Amino acid sequence: SCAVKKLLENMQTDLRSLSMECKKKFPPVKEAAESGIVKIKTIAARNTDILAALKENSSEVVQPFLMGCGTKEPKITQLCLAAIQRLMSHEVVSEAAAGNIINMLWQLMENGLEELKLLQTVLVLLTTNTVVHDEVLSKAIVLCFRLHFTKDNITNNTAAATVRQVVTVVFERMVAEDERFEGIVEQPPPVQGNTNRRSVSTLRPSAKDAYMLFQDLCQLVNADAPYWLVGMTEMTRTFGLELLESVLNDFPGVFLQHQEFSFLLKERVCPLVIKLFSPNIKFRQGSSSAASPAPVEKPYFPICMRLLRVVSVLIKHFYSLLVTECEIFLSLLVKFLDGEKPQWLRAVAVESVHRLCVQPHLLRSFCQSYDMKQHSTKVFRDIVNALGSFIQSLFIVPNASNAAAVSAPAGELKALWMCSSPDSSLRVSGALTTQAAFEYRGTWIPLMTVSVQGSAKATYLEMLDKVEPPSIPEGYAMSVAFSALLDLVRGITSMIERELAAEEEAAAQFREAHPDQEWKPQAVSFVSGAHLVWEEMVSACWCGLLAALSLLLDASTDETATENILKAELTMASLCGRLGLVTPRDAFITAICKASLPPHYALTVLSSNAANLSSKAYSIQGQSVQIISPSSESHQQVVAVGQPLTAQPQGTVVLTAKNIQCMRTLLNLAHCHGAVLGTSWQLVLATLQHLVWILGLKPGVGGALKPGRAVEGPSTVLTTAVMTDLPVISNILSRLFESSQYLDDVSLHHLINALCSLSLEAMEMAYGNNKEPSLFAVAKLLETGLVNMDRIEILWRPLTGHLLEVCQHPNSRMREWGAEALTALIKAGLAYKHDPPLAQNQRLQLLLLNPLKELSNVLQADIRQKQLESVLQILQSQGDCLGPGWPLVLGVIGAIRNDQGESLIRTAFQCLQLVVTDFLPTMPCTCLQIVVDVAGSFGLQNQELNISLTSIGLLWNISDYFFQRGEAITQELEREEEALQKQAQEKGETLNRPFHPAPPFDCLWLCLYAKLGELCVDPRPAVRKSAGQTLFSTIAAHGTLLQQPTWHIVVWKVLFQLLDCVRTSSTTADKEKIESGGGNILIHHSRDTAEKQWAETWVLTLAGVARIFNTRRYLLQQLSDFFEAWEVLLNHIQSAALSKNNEVSLAALKSFQEILQIVTPVKDSDKAGDALAAMGVPPVLIDPLSASGPGRPLVRSDSLVERLTRYNGAEMQAPPPGEESALEDSALWWSAWNTWYRTGTDSTRPPSGPAEKFSFIPSQPFLTALIQIFPALYQHIKANFSMEDLKKLGVILHGAVSVPISSDASPFILPSYTEAVLTSLQEAVLTALDVLQKAICVGPENLQVMYPAIFEQLLLFVEFSCKPPQYGRMETKHVANAKYNQAEWVALNYVPFAERSLEVVVDLYHKTACHKAVINEKVLQNIIKTLRMPLGLKYACPSESTWKLAVSSLLKVLSIGLPVARQHASSGRFDTMWPELANAFEDFLFTKSVPPDNLSIQEFQKNEAVDVEVVQLISTEILPFANFIPKDFVGQIMAMLNKGSIHSQSPSFTEAEIDVRMREEFSKVCFETLLQFSFSNKVSTPQEGYISRMALSVLLKRSQDVLRRYVDDERLSGRCPLPRQQVTEIIFVLKAISTLMDSLKKTQPENVDGNTWAQVIALYPTLVECITCSSSEVSAALKEALGPFKDFMQPPISKVQNGES
Secondary structure, three states: HHHHHHHHHHHHHHHHHHHHHHHHOOHHHHHHHHHHHHHHHHHHHHHHOHHHHHHHHHHHHHHHHHHHOOOHOOOOOOOOHHHHHHHHEEEEEEOOHHHHHHHHHHOOOOOOOOOOHHHHHHHHHHHOOOOOHHHHHHHHHEEEHHHHHHOOHHHHHHHHHHHHHHHHHHHHHHHHHHHOOOOOOOOOOOOOOOOOOOOOOOHHHHHHHHHHHHHHHHHHHHHOOOOOOOOOOOOOOOHHHHHHHHHHHHHHHHHHHHHHHHHHHHHHHHHHHHHHHHHHHHOOOOOOOOOOOOOOOOOOOHHHHHHHHHHHHHHHOOOOOHHHHHHHHHHEEEEEEOOOOHHHHHHHHHHHHHHHHOOOOHHHOOOOOOHHHOOOOOHHHHHHHHHHHHHHHHHHHHHHHHHHHHOOOOHHHHHHHHHHHOOOOEEEOEEEEEEOOOEOEEEEEEEEOOOOOOOOOOOHHHOOOOOOOOOOOOHHHHHHHHHHHHHHHHHHHHHHHHHHEEEEEEEHHHHHHHHOOOOOOOOOOHHHHHHHHHHHHHHHHHHHHHHHHHHHHEOOOOHHHHHHHHHHHHHHHHHHHHHHHHHHHHHHHHHHHHHOOOOOOOOHHHHHHHHHHHHOOEEOEEEEEEEOOOOOOOOOOOEEEEEOOOOOOOEEEEEEEEHHHHHHHOOOHHHHHHHHHHHHHHHHHHHHHHHHHOEEEEEHHOEEEEOOOOOOOOOEEOOOHHHHHHHHHHHHHHHHHHHHHOOOOOOOOOHHHHHHHHHHHHHHHHHHOOOOOOHHHHHHHHHHHHHHHHHHHHHHHHHHHHHHHHHHHHHHHHHHHHHHHHHHHHHHHHHHHOOOHHOOOHHHHHHHHHHHHHHOOOHHHHHHOOHHHHHHHHHHHHHHOOHHHHHHHHHHHHOOOOHHHHHHHHHHHHHHOOOOHHHHOOOHHHHHHHHHHHHHHHHHHHOHHHHHHHHHHHHHHHHHHHHOOOHHHHHHHHHHHHHHHHHHHOOOOOOOOOOOOOHHHHHHHHHHHHHHHHHHEEEEEEEHHHHHHHHHHHHHHHHHHHHHHHHHHHHHHHHHHHHHOOOOHHHHHOOOOOOOOOOOOOOHHHEEHHHHHHHHHHHHHEEEEEEHHHHHHHHOOOOOOOHHHHHHHHHHHHHHHHOOHHHHHHHHHHHHHHHHOOOOOOHHHHHHHHHHHHOOOHHHHHHHHOOOOOOOOOOOHHHHHHHHHHHHHHHHHHOOHHHHHHHHHHHHHHHHHHHHHHHHHHHHHHOOOOOOOOOOOOOOOHHHHHHHHHHHHHHHHHHHOHHHHHHHHHHHHHHHOOEEEEEHHHHHHOOOOOOOOHHHHHHHHHHHHHHHHHHOOOOHHHHHHHHHHHHHHHHHHHHHOOOOOOOOOOOOHHHHHHOOOOOOOEEEOOHHHHHHHHHHHHHHHHHHOHHHHHHHHOOOHHHHHHHHHHHHHHOOOOOOHHHHHHHHHHHHHHHHHHHHHHHHHHHHHOOOOOHHHHHHHHHHOOOOOOOOOOOHHHHHHHHHHHHHHHHHHHHHHHHHHHHHHHHHHHHHHHHHHHHHHOOOOOOOOOOOOHHHHHHHHHHHHHHHHHHHHHHHHOOOOOOHHHHHHHHHHHHHHHHHHHHHHHHHHHHHHHHOOOOOOHHHHHHHHHHHHHHHHHHHHHHOOHHHHHHHHHHHHHHHHHHHHHHOOOOOHHHHHHHHHHHHHHHHHHOOOOEEEEEEO
């Protein structure tokens, strides 16, 4: 191969070089070299395995080089050594050759040549192969040792390194050898005791070398001669110890596996160490040498330090072999910590202890081997205690006696400290950089970073080069001790916890696999002693640890250090807890708690605990050590100032950053290790409570604490530093209680008990003062409950029981929080998804709701408010699934009292509203009655009117719900009822429930009605009104659901009882005016007395009852006592109608109308009703539809009709009216008529006394309504309605019309005087009469006798036009002359009424003129008699229309009546009528009244036309029938006509009007009629003819006179015109002549008397005389008169002779 080729080439090159060098000086060497070359070549040529061949011949191959070295020529020597090294490195050197090489090297060494090269060569030789053994090996080793002690420093050090390497190689060879023989079991020969120390025959070669070497090292250190390392000249102890340590440390296996080596350890090493320690043990610092008997050897730092290193290794690796020896070592170690030892010694000792502390398993072994054995030193405890007292001594013992420390100036130390502690956090406060340090009672010890956590990196134990003891910086020892302490805690706790965890896991797995068996720790890792060992370890170390840690915690000024100390205390506390060691656990927790609070803070829980501990003072090394209590003058940054939580006010206390840090540890402890705290929860929570208080944290939603404000005393002062911390703290606090969900039940109970007792203390403290209480415990109870909902049952009773007590606390804040917590828990409990769900776990549900009910017993309003608010929230979130909890919830809502204030009631009511709107369907039907009661109680409360009103609305909604779900509710209630009956029977009791015999569903309704009934008589009018409306609406809308017998209860127990109460209250109500309430509410005058307010209630109630009687008529009629009920109702209606209150009385009539089923006219808005009416539904049903009571509208109201029909279809239609029902009906109707009559009579009877005494006059609407009832009522009683009844009616009608109107109402009722309008009352009266006459008209014969009575009644009314009726002795004033405010009562304008009556009379007469009764009773005469009055008065009538109507009526009546009268002339029935009629004509045509001055000409002409009409009537209807008419009468008529045709002028006319006012037209007509009558009639009697002829001749004679006088006056007057009257008169005469001429022309010639002709013709000359007159008017008239005379120019041919026909 390449490498071999190269080797051969190199060797040849080396040999050539050698031969070259030695050519001159050393020929033998040259020869040897050259033969060597040949030798190599031959080997290479002959052999295949060249290396093996080389090794075989290595002695020869090496020879030339050995010879070269022998020359002692440096150059040659170097070349040879290099070549030899090359051979070695190719492992071609045999054992023999190696021996030769060593011998050659020895010579070189002795000559002091090439020392470094020698060392190198030895090293190469020993490391590349294993050919060197035994003596050769020992020689090589000695060679190295010898070189180590030369004068040359480099050689010296190199040799030392080589020695170390060689020693290692020797042991490594042994290890390799052991590995080679592993598995080959050899029977070791029996050991012959320890007689022969060198008995190594049993060892293999490499092992033997190692053994010999180690043995000699011990000899050397002990200053004895070596056995094997022959040729050693000198040796140092330090180097020996170092070598021993490295062997022990690097090859522990060798010693543990080979008895021979173990033996060496026990027999040689340990005694050696102990011997070497002696100067350190004996030496005491500061003891004067004079005092000691023998000079004491001073401790020597290098040896002492190396000894400690060896001891560390021995303990670490060979503890199991050297139990006894280690006990000695450890005890020594502990002694070295003593204060009297030199500082450096203490420092290295503490470093050594640190090395032990990082090995927890070793510590466990100590504990097992010493502490747990009887009569043995408690080594483990001593180590811990020694560390503790060492730390204490550092604070107590001044460092002055340490010369080295003193010699270093302080500045330097601090600088050193600064450098050594790079990662300590340096907190900047102001400009001062604080250093990490401990400070206690004036002693300041800086803290350095000495090692990484968990590793003991020593400083002084590594100072192998130092001979003098080093100066130890201040604080170094403390820092190491501190680290040791922390590592010790960390190591032990993590070790034990790991093992515990493993054990628990194993247990869990076992349980999973074998659920039925109990687990016992059998596995090897858990020897049953394991727990004992753990407990022993903790028991041994806790006192010392606690003492040291507490002191350090108090002294610490560095956050990181504090953190570490706290962590140590925490882990110890947790471990003790897990191991069940209560005392140490509580001790550590107490320490943390005390550190959290300000110094000397009085907290009883802690002090009692501390006292407990301090009594167990324990001694360390004979020194009694107390647990040091925190000193107050610690130089800490103050971060908070607050109030201590005490009953007595005290000053403020301060919290430092360290307190806060401790608090966080405490939180951490509780959070992570809550399960092991047990009874010490008390400590932890008490401390937290105080801290929270001092920091001013207050509970917020869900119990979480938030920074709040302090209420009293100097406020809490918090620095910004702590302000940022607070949210974190509060967060951790919350998380701490959240983590309680992971605690087992027992731990959880511990926690809750602790919180309850804390809370009790807080309650105690809050009694009797109103200071802010501590709410910590309550808030945390809440948090704990909330996170443990899944197992709430186990803690519910203690939790809520305690909170209920808190709710009754007098301190409001405390109370409020108790309620907050309790209600939050209940809400959460109900909302939680339990398994099984609450719906299936009723017991749990009731358990959860029960405290809510208990709260009702608390009297404070704030608590009730909270309770009700939470009920509201529960309803909103869980209302659907309350189930059996409903009675509880409703009970809470209904537990209201009037003294509770309205806000409470308002909240409770919101709950009820929610229940009614959303939850009725989800609750058991048995709770519905409770809902009704609760709603009723809200109606009756008097704090808040609106709630009362709204609750009535709720009752309506409830009733509606009953209605819709009737069938379902009925079924459920009946099932329930059966169950109850069964129970009652079993117990032998009777079932007791209200309204018992009625079925349960009906009872539900009756309860509802009864509640509403109570509300209907509430003192507040609005409530009464609303309740009344609702009661009647519900009965109306839903009454069909009730069973027949139930109606009996409704009528008598509900309705009539209510009516009685209302009537009583109304009649006894106070008439005092109610002042407007509250200043800002105005009360309308119609409601300003209690009496008026009750009146309204009475109205509503009566109307409601009436409506029910109406709508449920068929249903009620089936009741046995319906007639009595009807009578009672009518009685109520009558008493209401006659009450002295217009509103009530009017309403009573409306109700009366309603029960008679008289429906008032429908306005357009109500047209909806018609459709229903068409379907045969009683009209009043419309009412609930159009206004479905208060509250919300009916659900699906469109289908109400269908629903009603569906439920009780049969009752909706009237039953066929059989005989019985008709009879019964008439009884009902006559009962009603009697009521009507009594009411009418009483109310229209005029007062008898003087007017002043009389105060009440019925109102117009009342009277109208009363009269309007009659027509309908009459329809039902007409069959038996007698004349007697008619008279009664007449009296009432007359009385009603006569009643005056009160002046304040008149503007609304009275028409203005000019309008011809009737009041509604008058309309009603006429309607009543109209109904009667229509009935008579179609009725049987015997009814017609009533006509005259009706006429009589009407005519009475007609008279009112001229003579208004009187009402008792009351003075009424006419509107015309009364200002409204002066007259209290105003007479009506009766004219329109009288006129309408007159029209009715005419109409009626038109129909009935021929009826026997009408003829017999002289109706016509009466009509004429009545009309005489207005006719006679004419212009004097109150209204002008009256006489005009009277005339037209007279004309109409006569046109009908005269033929009848003529027909019955013979009967004499009309005899008395004629004079009456003549008088009437006379009175009218020649009236005494003067027309008013302001009458216009047109009006006058109109009036004249009326007169003309009358004359025309005479001419058409009377005169032609003169033979059938009494003569006297005809005579009277003629006389009248005559009087009319001869016109007499009225002097009062003005000139202008004369021609009009002369009634020329009238005169003309009279004249014409007279003429017509004179000529046309066959005169029946000579007397009659005579009258007419007389009349004519008188007329003609008078005309002649007038004409003559005129002509004479004209002549006399000359140019002066004549007076106007005279001109008018002459014109009239002329016109009359022309009229006469016309008449004569028309008449049969034989009818005209000759005498008349003579008189007419005699006028002609006089007329001609007049032609000269100057007046154009006269001329015109003259022309008219002269015209007709042309007919006389030819006398007619006639058969007449002597004027006789």
